[in-house]
Amino acid sequence: MRKAIALVAVVAMLLLAVAPVAVLAGPGLRWDWSYGTGLNQSDDDCDFIALPFPFTYYGETYNGVWVNSNGNVTFDDCLTDWSHPDIPDGDNVIIGTLYGDFNPFIAGDVYFNSFGSSPYQRFVVTWDTVPEYSPEDT
Numbered sequence: 001m002r003k004a005i006a007l008v009a010v011v012a013m014l015l016l017a018v019a020p021v022a023v024l025a026g027p028g029l030r031w032d033w034s035y036g037t038g039l040n041q042s043d044d045d046c047d048f049i050a051l052p053f054p055f056t057y058y059g060e061t062y063n064g065v066w067v068n069s070n071g072n073v074t075f076d077d078c079l080t081d082w083s084h085p086d087i088p089d090g091d092n093v094i095i096g097t098l099y100g101d102f103n104p105f106i107a108g109d110v111y112f113n114s115f116g117s118s119p120y121q122r123f124v125v126t127w128d129t130v131p132e133y134s135p136e137d138t
Helices: none
Strands: 006-014 017-025 044-056 060-068 071-074 111-117 122-128
Touching: 044 111, 044 122, 060 122
Parallel strands: none
Antiparallel strands: 006 017, 017 122, 044 060, 060 071, 111 122
16 A cells, blocks of 8 residues: 655744744654754755655655755755745755745754654654844844
């Protein structure tokens, strides 16, 4: 039986701070809140993270994702450009949870974590209290 995987974009309020979250998950899940591993990203930064399970998205199966500081997750390559090309743009498969110009070097952090066991696994990315870029911060 083929494992159905869904994407859920969640915006959570925690201690009056907005914590947008991208969740790659399967059916029948219960929410467990834990930020996980901080990436300590800078402005216009990205990190490749191996997924703990294969993830099928638009017919392609991926074993890792690029977590980008500007509020998005990509599958083919790092994406540090903060501008908004047309989606799809043909260059990157993207989940644009926030997709803006964010700067985790100034405050907050970007985290990732995984939960569950097969077939109910999920991978969570959280941009916690990461401010938008400001020229005054440079």
